[in-house]
Amino acid sequence: MNRVLVIGSGGREHALAWRLSQSSTVEQTFVAPGNAGTALEANLSNVVLDVSDFGAVIAFCHDQNITLVVVGPEQPLVDGLVDALSAVGIKCFGPTAAAAQLEGSKAFAKDFLRRHQIPTASYEVFTEVAPAKAYLQNQLFPIVIKADGLAAGKGVIIAENMAEAESTIEDMLADNKFGEAGSRIVIEEFLQGEEASYIVIADGKNFIPMATSQDHKARDNGDVGPNTGGMGAYSPAPVVTPEIDQQVAEKVIQATLDGMAKDGHPFIGFLYAGLMIDKQNHAKVLEFNVRFGDPETQPIMTRLQSNLDELCLAAIEGRLDQVSCDWDERFALGVVMAEKGYPFAYDKGNVIHGLNAINDEVKVFHAGTRLADDQITTSGGRVLCVCALDYDLKQAQNKAYQAVKQISWGSEYYRTDIGFKAIK
Numbered sequence: 001m002n003r004v005l006v007i008g009s010g011g012r013e014h015a016l017a018w019r020l021s022q023s024s025t026v027e028q029t030f031v032a033p034g035n036a037g038t039a040l041e042a043n044l045s046n047v048v049l050d051v052s053d054f055g056a057v058i059a060f061c062h063d064q065n066i067t068l069v070v071v072g073p074e075q076p077l078v079d080g081l082v083d084a085l086s087a088v089g090i091k092c093f094g095p096t097a098a099a100a101q102l103e104g105s106k107a108f109a110k111d112f113l114r115r116h117q118i119p120t121a122s123y124e125v126f127t128e129v130a131p132a133k134a135y136l137q138n139q140l141f142p143i144v145i146k147a148d149g150l151a152a153g154k155g156v157i158i159a160e161n162m163a164e165a166e167s168t169i170e171d172m173l174a175d176n177k178f179g180e181a182g183s184r185i186v187i188e189e190f191l192q193g194e195e196a197s198y199i200v201i202a203d204g205k206n207f208i209p210m211a212t213s214q215d216h217k218a219r220d221n222g223d224v225g226p227n228t229g230g231m232g233a234y235s236p237a238p239v240v241t242p243e244i245d246q247q248v249a250e251k252v253i254q255a256t257l258d259g260m261a262k263d264g265h266p267f268i269g270f271l272y273a274g275l276m277i278d279k280q281n282h283a284k285v286l287e288f289n290v291r292f293g294d295p296e297t298q299p300i301m302t303r304l305q306s307n308l309d310e311l312c313l314a315a316i317e318g319r320l321d322q323v324s325c326d327w328d329e330r331f332a333l334g335v336v337m338a339e340k341g342y343p344f345a346y347d348k349g350n351v352i353h354g355l356n357a358i359n360d361e362v363k364v365f366h367a368g369t370r371l372a373d374d375q376i377t378t379s380g381g382r383v384l385c386v387c388a389l390d391y392d393l394k395q396a397q398n399k400a401y402q403a404v405k406q407i408s409w410g411s412e413y414y415r416t417d418i419g420f421k422a423i424k
């Protein structure tokens with residue numbers, strides 16, 4: 001029997017660990033560091049581990065005879081956790097540091113896309129203010145300016161006019177307002193259309209698409225307000241038609257896996273392409289993530305019926321062409337409950353009420369929560385993701401919101417329209 005360690009503490013990791021722990025091949029699942037949700041889950045155990053200390057992770061894996069490590073967030077992937085564990089013979093699911101540059105450096109990703117002729121917005125990369133400003137002279141507005149490095153979803157600015165674009169360039173390149181991540185920038189064409197997430201599991205050569213999904217990145221109803229990590233998601237997403245599915249599988253995903261292999265960095269892990277789909281149904285890559293989406297993971301894992309432990313091992317061993325992936329036919333819809341103020345400053349430490357009243361039809365994944373003295377308190381911006389399943393998306397939405405209304409901590413905030421694009 002297998003023993004699994006999941007790295008991370010968000011809603012994505014709760015959903016991955018929950019699904020892994022239900023695999024028939026898994027006897028025990030640990031989460032480092034986890035959250036209150038993973039602490040309370042019958043088949044999961046939290047572990048206090050500093051996951052940036054690779055030596056400590058290796059020691060824990062040896063000590064506990066861990067047979068599979070699944071890395072949730074991007075930072076440890078970009079920092080080389082997979083390389084470190086693989087080097088000592090521990091099976092670790094996720095891309096190497098070299099392959100993780102697809103997310104770790106936007107300039108790397110854009111140059112990769114251009115070199116391999118994969119559709120994306122036109123762009124240039126800059127490290128100096130003057131040439132960046134000069135480039136703006138011949139561009140249309142709005143224009144998109146991106147900090148090169150990891151910026152926790154805050155590194156993308158859509159500048160409406162020249163003045164805003166120039167000040168963003170100065171903030172990033174001269175005034176260091178985005179830290180090291182902004183010492184190099186990508187300036188790119190603004191694309192119009194509808195956004196979709198396309199997520200696959202890849203073994204370096206082959207891939208299996210995960211169920212389709214759509215995130216809601218803006219904070220407020222109707223897709224307005226500041227950009228966030230994601231305020232809710234549902235799966236499947238009708239925006240990804242069979243035609244788009246085929247186009248993206250071939251021209252984006254397979255082309256990316258082939259390109260990465262050719263460049264000497266075969267990609268193993270979850271690969272997430274953020275896409276913009278235009279009126280002519282052409283998909284262009286907005287960004288890559290080298291991990292599962294959060295909150296897309298929560299509704300997608302709610303629907304996964306296959307053995308996730310086996311899928312991850314098959315990916316590591318390069319035999320994804322020999323396995324398949326089955327999905328619950330029903331829609332899953334997840335509503336993120338956040339602390340008021342998110343994605344800016346917010347309160348922490350509020351006691352969450354109502355979790356016990358939630359019925360079995362709904363699954364509440366935790367993100368920024370903490371368990372202390374038998375109380376569950378808020379400890380992050382995105383606190384919970386409340387997921388429900390139904391054959392009808394509207395019904396799934398109703399069920400999720402009925403549960404949301406039973407949960408409170410005084411300063412909760414959530415969108416009330418998750419799924420609206422598919423429920424017209």
Ligand code: AMP
Pocket residue numbers: 121144153156188189190191192195217227274286287
């Ligand atoms: P990213 O982190 O690169 O996905 O960017 C965050 C968000 O900014 C995306 O989800 C889009 O809503 C928006 N965005 C990024 N790049 C573009 C683009 N070239 N055109 C229009 N919107 C964009």
Ligand code: GLY
Pocket residue numbers: 215229230289292293294295296
């Ligand atoms: N939900 C978007 C992301 O995980 O990047």
